[in-house]
Amino acid sequence: MAIREIRTSDFDQECAKCGAVRAVTLSSVEVGVARDNQIDSRIVPLPPCPTCGATEFLLRSPTGEEHPTPGSYGHLHRVLVDELHAKLVKANRVANGLDAKTVALKEPSAETIGRYFPGGLKLPPPPKSDGDKQ
C-alpha cells in the first residue's frame, strides 16, 4: 500500500504484495522509466521488495488532473507521491537521459501540505475493520 511517511533523506514503503514495510533512502531511487529512446519522467520505480520481489512504481499525477475526492486516502497518497517526485527531481535524482531542470513537477503547495498533513508527511493505512474487530 505504497508510501507511509516521507522524511528528509528516506521514506517508508509498505509492499502491496507482502505487506513488508521498509525504509527506502532517497539516494537509492531515481525518477524516470526509459523505454528505447523514451523516458517517462512521471514514474518513480522503487527497488524490488527484498521480501517478495514485487516492484512498485509511483506515478506523479498528470498535469491538469485534479483528484475528484480531496481528502480521501487516494488523494492523500497522490499528494505524497507528487511531493516525493518533486523532492527527488530537486535532488537531481533522475534517470539517465533526463534533465532535472526540465522535468515537469506537480509539487503540492505549502497550503495543501499544511491542510492535509498538519502532523507531518505521514499517511497511516485506512482501518481494515470496525466495531469489535477494530
Place this chain on the structure above:
Amino acid sequence: MADRLDYYFRQRVTEAELDLGFELLEKADRNLAADIGVYGIVSGAEPAPHSPVADLTIDLTAPGRAYDHIGQRIFFGTGQRVDCSIDLSGIPTEVTVAGKERWLAVFIRFDRLLSDPRTDGNSQQVYFRRDETFEFVVRQGAEGNVGAAAKVPLQEDELLVCDVLRSHGQTQIQAGDIDTSRRQAFIFATGDAVQIVSGLWSVLSPATETVQSALDSADAVLDGHFDGTANKHPAAHVAYTPHGFVGASNVQAAIDEVVDDLSSATAGTPGASKVGADAVAGTPNALPAGNVDGQLSQLLAWLNSHVGAAAGAHAASAISAAVHNYIAGTSVQAQLQEIVSTLLAQTAGTPGSSRIGADAVTGTPNALAAGTVDAQLSTLLGNVNSHITNATGAHAASAISVADSGGNLAASNVEAALAEILDAFEDDHYRGNEGNAGQHRTIHQPNMGTGKVLLWEAIGVGSAATHLRVYVDSDSVWFLLNTSWNGSAWARDSTSWFCGGFRFSRQDFQLFHEDSFAATFTNWTCTWTIPMRSTVNSAFEITGTVREVGRLGIESHNTYNATRNMALGATATFRSRFPATPSSITFASSSSYNFSGNPSLWDTDRDGFGFFSYQNVPSNSSVYWFGSYTAVA
C-alpha cells in the same frame, strides 16, 4: 404590842409567871403575823430529785424560811432529804397495782426542840431550852387510775412544800414526778386588806378601793387588751426603729410602708425587689442570690426562651402524658414512639391501619362501612380483586375516560378512542377482524418536505451497524446503515462502526463506504458508481480509497537460433474506472521463465496501464512472466 405583866418589888415570881411573860410576847408576834395574814414558805425548801443518784427521797434546798398560819417561824440552815417511800405513819407509799398511781404531799410544820435538861425543885427533869425547829411530814393519798388519782388535802398547821407522784414499780423520783403547783409560797398580806385611791385613774376602775380589786381591774383590762377584745391601742402608738427600706418610726407607718412597698408595681422598684431570695441551684439553670424581682425576671426570660424555642426546647421524654386508649407510655416521647410503632406494625390482626378510624363511604355498587382503615382496605381489595377477576363485562369501555395528556385524540373515553385509533389504523393496515390481521396494506406517505427526508428507520436487532434508514430527496432514494442526515452532514449512530449504504436514481446507482469513525462527515471514503446514463457506463466508477488487484502477463518465443534481446509488452484494463490516474502500481511475479526482474510500467491512466520489458531470450526458447498488479488511486 403585847399583853404585859407588871412584876412588882419583892414579888416572888413563879415558873408559870415567868413562862407567861414569854408566852404573851410570843403571842403578840404571832397575832401580828396572823392579823396581817403572813404565812407560807418565804425562801428555800425547793424540791429536787435526790442527787447524785435519784431514789425514793427528794432534796430540799437550804436555807429554808417559812411561817405557818399562826405565825410560827420555820427555819433550817442545811439541805434536807425527805424520804418519800413511807408516810408519816411509816406506811409504804408504793403503788401496788399496775395502772394505778398515787399522790404524796410533802409538808413542813413548826416544832420545838427540847434541850439542856435540868432537875427542878421537885427533883423532876426538865429542859431548860425549848428552841424553834421543824419537821417534814409525808402524807399519801389513795391510789387511783393513772391521771385520776386525788391529791392530799392541805393541812391547817402545815405548809405544803410539793406534791410527789408515785407510780407502779417506781424506784426513783424524777423531776417530772415533783409538782409545785400547790406549793404554799409566802403571802405577805391579802390584797383585800390593802386600800388604794383610784380617783385619778383613767383606765382602771376597781370595784372597791383595794389592791385586790385594782389588780382585778388591771387584769380585766390587760385580758381584754391581750385577747384583742378591748382596750386596744393604735399601731401608730407603738414605736418602731427604722430599719432597711422602712423609714417609719411607728408600727402603723412601718406596716403601711411595707405594704405600699411590697404592692408597688413601679418599674425599677416593684414590691418583688424588696423581697430577698437566696441562691437556687439547678441544671441547666441556676438562680443567684438576689431578690424576688430579679429572680422572677430571670425565670421569665428562661420561660419565654423555652416557650418560644422553635426547636430543641427539651426532650419530649420530659413532657408527661396521660395513658390513653391503647397508648401506655407516660411521656410524649414514649407515646409518639408507641404511636409510630403501632402505626408501622404489620402484625396480622393488629396492623397500623387497624388503629386508624374511617367513616362510612357510600357508593354503588360498592360501599364501605364505618370501621378502620384496615377493614376498609380489606373490603376494597376484595372489591378490586373481584373486579379484576371478572372474566367479562366488568364494565363498558365507554366508562373509562381517556386523559390524553399528549392531545393525540379527539375521543374522551376508551370506546371512542379505540374506534378513532382503528379508523386511522385501517387506512394502511388490515384490521384485527380481517385476514392478515395487523399487516400492512400499501404504505402511503404524504409530501414530507424538502432536502433529504427520512422515509423509514429500523433498528432491527438493535445494532448500530445495521441501523437502517431510508431517505429520499429530489433525485435519489438513499439506503444507509449507521448514519443519519442531520441537515448538513452525515451523523454516525456509533463511532465504532463503519458507515455504508447505496443510492439510486433514474440516472445512476451508487454504493457508499465511510471508515473514518468520525462523528460526522460529508464525504464518503469510497464510492462505486454505475453511471447508467453516461456514455461510458459499463463499469463502476470508483472514488475514494481504491486498491485494485488484477492479473497480467506476457509471453513470447525466440524462434531464432541464437539468443536475442526481445521486447515484451502488453496492457491491462482496470476492472473499474479509477477516479484518477493511480499514484502507485506494483507488479509481483507469480511465475516466469527466461525473465529477469519484473516488467516496467508505462502509459498509465484511470482506465489501465501498459507494461513492458526487454529480456535476453535464449535460442528457440520461450519467455514469460505472469503476475499481478496492485493499483492505488
